[in-house]
Amino acid sequence: MKFLKYEMILSKCNAVTTCAWMLLSLFPVVIAEDALFNSSSIQTVHRGMSVNISCNYKPSNDSDGFTVELHSNSKLCSVMKSNKSWIKQSCKDHCRFVWIPETVQMSFEVSNLQINDTGTYKCVVTRLIPPPSQLLREEKTFVQVIVPPxxxxxxxxxxxxxxxxxxxxxxxxxxxxxxxxxxxxxxxxxxxxxxxxxxxxxxxxxxxxxxxxxxxxxxxxxxxxxxxxxxxxxxxxxxxxxxxxxxxxxxxWIVFVTSALFFLTILIIMIV
The missing domain is CATH 2.60.40.10 (Immunoglobulins)
Known part of the structure; x- marks a missing residue:
């Protein structure tokens, strides 16, 4: 049956490009998502220390306007790039945005990590200008805070x-x-x-x-x-x-007397 479909399409082809599109329609189209969107890593850090969450996205066009956000259980920090400058929108006290223009790299630094800061951190880069908005990058980093006994x-x-x-x-x-x-x-x-x-x-x-x-x-x-x-x-x-x-x-004898008096006091309280 498939060969019959190919013959029918070829009989109707009057141009090379038309034939190509018609033949491709016979096969399922798979759109491969950019592997960078699912990038993830693990970092281990001692309590009270800092960790650097990399975004691994390098802007290619200075005219684009986009936001860079760090999320955990909630939004920790958000900055926006507009007209070649960075504007801080909102950041927690222990979180700051790091931009290195020489290498065109950006990341977030989270300081004074505590045990309850253990979890997954996500850097999200979204282009706003020119519209429509488009997700450019999403990278996850699992941070494990450790404390020795x-x-x-x-x-x-x-x-x-x-x-x-x-x-x-x-x-x-x-x-x-x-x-x-x-x-x-x-x-x-x-x-x-x-x-x-x-x-x-x-x-x-x-x-x-x-x-x-x-x-x-x-x-x-x-x-x-x-x-x-x-x-x-x-x-x-x-x-x-x-x-x-x-x-x-x-x-x-001191330990014995003290223990006896303690239990006797508890007994009296229970009786009363």
């Missing part, structure tokens, strides 16, 4: 003859973090520990891991996070252990 280890208290030790990883982002105990350089079974996780008001995370010790040897906390170049290892030496045991032997 603040790691510390200490003796939490003595539940028995030997103290309970705690490892604290505080204020880290993103949430994925590995935290394990080591005894004399060997990893302890996770069932011997218990942990407390919480989310902080600024969106960061905190993880506390507790271990009930049975002797005074080298206990270490091993922490790994995507923000660290290598795992962090903090160690409590036997001297720390013995010093802590001596303190609780001398002042254990």
């Amino acid at each position: 603040n790691v510390s280890v200490s003796h939490e208290g003595a539940l028995g003859e030997f103290p309970t030790i705690v490892c604290r990883s505080e204020g880290f982002y993103p949430s994925a973090l590995e935290q394990m105990w080591m005894r004399n350089g060997e990893f302890q079974n996770a069932s011997l520990t218990y942990s407390i996780n919480k989310t902080n008001p600024d969106g960061s995370f905190t993880l506390h891991s507790f271990l009930n010790t049975s002797d005074c040897v080298n206990y270490s906390c091993w922490v790994n996070h995507s923000t660290l170049s290598q795992p962090t290892i903090l160690t409590l030496t036997p001297a720390d252990c013995y010093e802590n045991r001596d303190w609780y032997k001398e002042n254990g």
Whole structure:
């Protein structure tokens, strides 16, 4: 059937260009969108630092008038080029437009990034003059704000003859973090520990891991996070252990009396 269609068209052709258009009409037309319109990238930045969002569009005609905007959850900054000059329309305090005339490059700088600034940023270039308006460029950049953990280890208290030790990883982002105990350089079974996780008001995370010790040897906390170049290892030496045991032997009665009075007060309040 297709060959019959070709013969019918060829029989009606009286010009080369006419035949070409008629033959092309037999095939589906696919309009390829400019690959630059879907350009995207990923940037990782530490909290409190700045990031540069590139637009990667170089104006080719000085007579054109167009707008350049940066969007995230809302519009962060908008500028307009008119008569070879830039006019700032509206920009947030932590965002500014950067124009480098020598290289004909433009971008946006977002400063003092916080955890809640993590997300997708979109640079949009739209031509306004001459009309009608036309989208010239749309580029997406995903910005990941990261925060390394603040790691510390200490003796939490003595539940028995030997103290309970705690490892604290505080204020880290993103949430994925590995935290394990080591005894004399060997990893302890996770069932011997218990942990407390919480989310902080600024969106960061905190993880506390507790271990009930049975002797005074080298206990270490091993922490790994995507923000660290290598795992962090903090160690409590036997001297720390013995010093802590001596303190609780001398002042254990104070801890016991204080705890008893506290629970007694709570009991009285509940009864009343």
